[in-house]
Amino acid sequence: MLKKSVQVLAVTCLIVTGSSLSVSAAGEDTQGQIDGIMSALPKFAVPMREVGDRFQNMFYAAEGGNWALASYMSKYMDNAMNPAKITKPKEYPDWATFYKEEFAPVNNAIAAQDMATFTKEYTAVIASCNDCHAGMGYGFIKVVKLTSPPDQGIEYKLASKAVDVPK
Ligand code: HEC
Incomplete structure (x- = not known):
């Protein structure tokens, strides 16, 4: 039972780590796109x-x-x-x-x-x-x-x- 829980925890950690990695990779890309849009928007x-x-x-x-x-x-x-x-x-x-x-x-x-x-x-x-x-x-x-x-x-x-x- 304990072993199973540990396994579940480990898998969860992997998923979380994996997804946070891909989020940050996508995040940089998204930031670049946002910066691009911002620079095209008028200021004053x-x-x-x-x-x-x-x-x-x-x-x-x-x-x-x-x-x-x-x-x-x-x-x-x-x-x-x-x-x-x-x-x-x-x-x-x-x-x-x-x-x-x-x-x-x-x-x-x-x-x-x-x-x-x-x-x-x-x-x-x-x-x-x-x-x-x-x-x-x-x-x-x-x-x-x-x-x-x-x-x-x-x-x-x-x-x-x-x-x-x-x-
Ligand atoms: C919150 C401050 C602020 C107020 C209030 C304000 N202005 Fe301006 N206005 C600016 C700034 C700053 C610029 C210069 C733009 C820049 O370089 O960012 C400007 C530029 C201008 C320009 C020149 C735009 C161009 O590039 O040809 C005109 C015309 C103008 N304002 C008209 C007005 C009129 C009319 C009002 C009042 C109804 C007004 N402004 C109120 C801040 C303001």
Whole structure:
């Protein structure tokens, strides 16, 4: 009985050792693949281009009374930064806090469809965008408001409600 248990234990050890060996071999390979995928994912610069465009579009959507489009631009401006959750885990929370706190008055004005408040908060938040740039060593990237939307292929003057954006 004891002998049998010892045998079972020995076989179990072999299986465990064997499988852990193959896991670590596969592990190195998997790590290499993960590193490869990570290096291909955007960090801050590429998503920030989208942030910049959506931010500018947002103004013309609001001005045109297309509040759903303004809300949509804000939502996807935030989502554009998602790759940085993985590629820049230390810096991403600064973006998350910015969007949740400093950008909230802009989002509230969109929800309220209040153009006067929107213009005020939108103008004010540009300084916060630039504060983060300066804080991260990119003081030479200074956001300025454009005089027309970067994306011309959308109708901005289209009446809609902020709540019209599908969840
Ligand atoms: C959490 C900090 C942070 C906040 C907040 C932030 N940015 Fe940036 N942004 C950066 C960093 C860092 C870069 C430089 C990218 C890099 O090299 O990694 C950048 C770059 C940019 C660029 C240049 C992208 C390019 O390569 O052409 C634009 C445009 C931009 N941001 C727009 C904005 C706008 C608009 C806002 C506000 C709505 C904003 N950013 C808020 C950190 C931030």
